[in-house]
Amino acid sequence: MVDTLSTNAKGFDEHSIPSAVENTVPADYLKDHTPILVIMGVSGCGKTTMNTHLSEKLGWDMAEADDFHPQANIDKMAHGIPLNDEDRWPWLDKIHDWIQDHMDRKVPGTVTCSALKRAYRDRIRMPGVVFIHLSGDYDSIMERLSHRQGHFMKPRMLKSQFETLEPLGKDEIHMTIDVGLRMAPEIEAEEVIDTLGLQCDVKTHTTQVKAERARQAARKTEQD
Template sequence: MGVAGSGKTTVAALLAGRLGAEFAEGDEFHPPENVAKMSDGMPLEDSDRWPWLGHIRDWLAEQAAAGRSAVVPCSALKRSYRDLLREAGPVRFAHLTGSRELLTERIQGRAGHFMKPAMLDSQLATLEPLGDDEDGFTVDVFPRPPEIVDEIIAHLDR
């Protein structure tokens, strides 16, 4: 989980490969209306996010029902969003965090992505960090992705 530019997709794909888990790109679950809205520089509202999160939850539930581990990068900015995802079964969250400067630099460096740098402020304002009672942990994204994955795996092994 994390805001735009935190490296969710890169880290999640590497993590899934290391764990031998199923992988799905969370952005692929967005309906076309959400993609169009974000492409126009408009932040999503809760009413936009619920259907998207429901699709991710359903995919996670399918994987769990089939006995497969799964990794899906998803912003999961609010606790209520994470609560919905947990309906799929046991879910652990790795909250990827970084400085505003690093996140902005990464967003600006992405070609062809619908997320615009100006929308980072909206995501940061919406973000509710993991609560002490939530199954998850925070990881700094300044290191290289393989090092981030090493840290995540160390947390998962605890």
């Protein structure tokens, strides 16, 4: 496995300084396993956005939960009908297989999945999995959702998502990002990286820095 972890992982420690996040990931947990971060929470909490930022920063494999849904599930949600357990089990099995494949090959990754019920999380839980819960009250999430354009999942579905959501137990390996703190997306991603002590991919980072320098140079040329 690539050395994805630095030595300053902030494992669960009751004496640690309180921060913006709840963290039950034991120290050294991710040194002993291939890390797969499952970014979870109700519709519109920011899972896809977080996944994109983490992927840019870490350079890991990434997957989107919506890509594993059969068209029938997408159609159902687009018509405003919440999914039930029967709709979700085959979808969760596919996400499980993606995670298992990465574990078998020791390739770290990030994947979104609403993972609303504990039983759903049980279906995809395995050593190395850390749930990253983008958590907030109805109004905080609705504020995010109400700005989103063109997505099949409409804001009116949020109520049923909250009704289905079962909060993570202390015994579930996870960290929580509080949506109510209104952190910018890239800061939320940095909170995850910093809290779990992950290392940014140097090659990805260098490419991003070079791209940013090129953008700045182009802007300067335009201004001159």
